[in-house]
Amino acid sequence: MPAETASETVSVTGWGRTAPSAARLIRPRSYEEAVGAVRGCGARGGIPRGLGRAYGDAAQNAGGAVFDMTGLDRVHAIDAADGTVLCDAGVSLHRLMEVLLPLGWFVPVTPGTRYVTVGGAIGADIHGKNHHGSGSFSRHVLSLELLTADGSVRTVGHGTPLFDATAGGMGLTGVILTATVRLQPVETTYMAVDTERASDLDDLMARLTATDHLYRYSVAWIDLLARGAATGRAVLTRGDHAPLAALPARARSAPLSFRPSRLPPAPAFVPEGLLTRRTVGLFNKVWYRKAPRARTGELQRLSAFFHPLDGVPHWNRVYGRSGFVQYQFVVGHGEEDALRRIVGRIARRRCPSFLAVLKRFGEADPGWLSFPRPGWTLALDIPAALPGLGAFLDELDEEVAAADGRVYLAKDSRLRPDLLTAMYPRVDDFRALRAELDPRGVFVSDLARRLSL
């Protein structure tokens, strides 16, 4: 038997800091310890956790065990010729960038923060600004090793049912121990970025539809406090990795250096209690005005382009004690009216929401509970203390479900359970696979309890 792994009972929340629950936090330092933790986790089961960047209750397990996987964080092998990496699931994308960029490789998909683990990236099947061309994270995962409920470790290859249940499976099929990931070659750590303004939502959708395919990365920051004719006005930033030739001479000596600063390059510090409609509205307005109407080929640091919020550690605390909710949904192509209605409702409702993000998704990947599907996705942060927010979001859910859309489980903390099946039609397959693979229900989370996953 492996030695008992240290554990302590702590209160756990997601990034949104809502609905805390208590769990025994266990931090395995070896695969054997991980196996021991899963075997001995007790009646209320366990759930793997990475860096806790999921907004809601996905990596919480009230009364049971939470396996903190960040103690298993070794990069085992890099194939610098072929562009693959084999690493522990507890490795962060930040660490991977530090290791890989000097070799001329980049992660295939990055979310809006580098502080997520490879396990969390697969568990939520995350997407990035390149989804329209590159799909979600799991598309680039060749295989993984999964510690399942019976305490055995299986090698799970891309394209198998267990892989598709695990990609986006929110940690409920087992603990991912390692993954082999295909990488993206880069010549520099700079981005060549085109910026343009869109005057309203229709203008924005038209621009994204017409020219997204010309860019590897594309996203629009949308001002949801603008109303009337300006509803949905936005700033598009799109671009690609800058080739060596695009760098000025002085930068060419160290084109692959990666030293992101932690000083805030983007949204300055916001004291608690200042997140009112007025201040947020003002911020959004200034920010929209200061963006260039059109600018092409601007060189930006990779971190500034992908992870502006990472410059401000613990920015999630500005929402105070009640925390905040991130609402992210997708509706399909052809459901533009639903998107217009929802954006209109949010704007009329005057939610004090900082810049929200709109993106056009490309082809879906096969993960059973994977979020992305072709269409339009919108993500916005809202303080949980906002009166009536719960009922308001329920109404938006109805619109989303009616438009054949879905909300993102990695961001969710409040979805009405009876809408789940409409949003994720393969949830029954997921439940059936879990019933067979994990008959005693070893893997369970607050999210799973809340939505009966």
Place this chain on the structure above:
Amino acid sequence: MKDAFGLPQSLLVLGGTSEIALATARRLIARRTRTVCLAGRPSPALESAAADLRALGADVRTVAFDALDPESHETVLGKVFAEGDIDLVLLAFGVLGDQAHDERDPVAAVRVAQTNYTGAVSSGLVAARALQSQGHGSLVVLSSVAGERARRANFIYGSSKAGLDAFAQGLGDALHGTGVHVMVVRPGFVRSKMTAGLAEAPLATTPEAVAAAVELGLRRRSETVWVPGVLRVVMSALRHVPRAVFRRLPV
């Protein structure tokens, strides 16, 4: 599980016919609550309360529970928790008693104390332990402004609520960091069957208003809630009124 706004999916009411509790249950069912257990003394009123909530779409059952029988609490409540997690326990039972009569009938007075205080100590501890082992949940305790400072006119009830209130606060502190949230609710005069026929006190309110305050308190994870909210200020002033004046106040 509770959602980001503290709204429960499952609810256990201790004192299943309480008008305040039923107003709260209706409000929560309209949001997220799907399963309700009404624990109380068996009666047609308890069954019809269950039927009313069922009509709103919830899955409702009743269990026999008597605050005055603490020996049974472990078994009765143990069974309820064994069937599944409870996200919210609403401790709502209580009796007002008849002060004038009870002053002359100490056995009756003790019954008020035993229902409101020791009955709550026992069932509160049983519920707290169960919540703690599931690692989440809220325990909402209906205390009263009457417990803030006992008045000449109803100090038997008032003292029982003072005991309950102090107990619930201490329990909340004991459970801090365990994932369990204890919220003490202090309503003023509420128009319910408990107060039927009594002269209304100033700032009288309704079971629905208490329910709304409970929902807000859950969202904010408050530890203390006054209904109506101004009572917080009123009572903190009354607290400091000298005894000689206080006993003459017409409240």
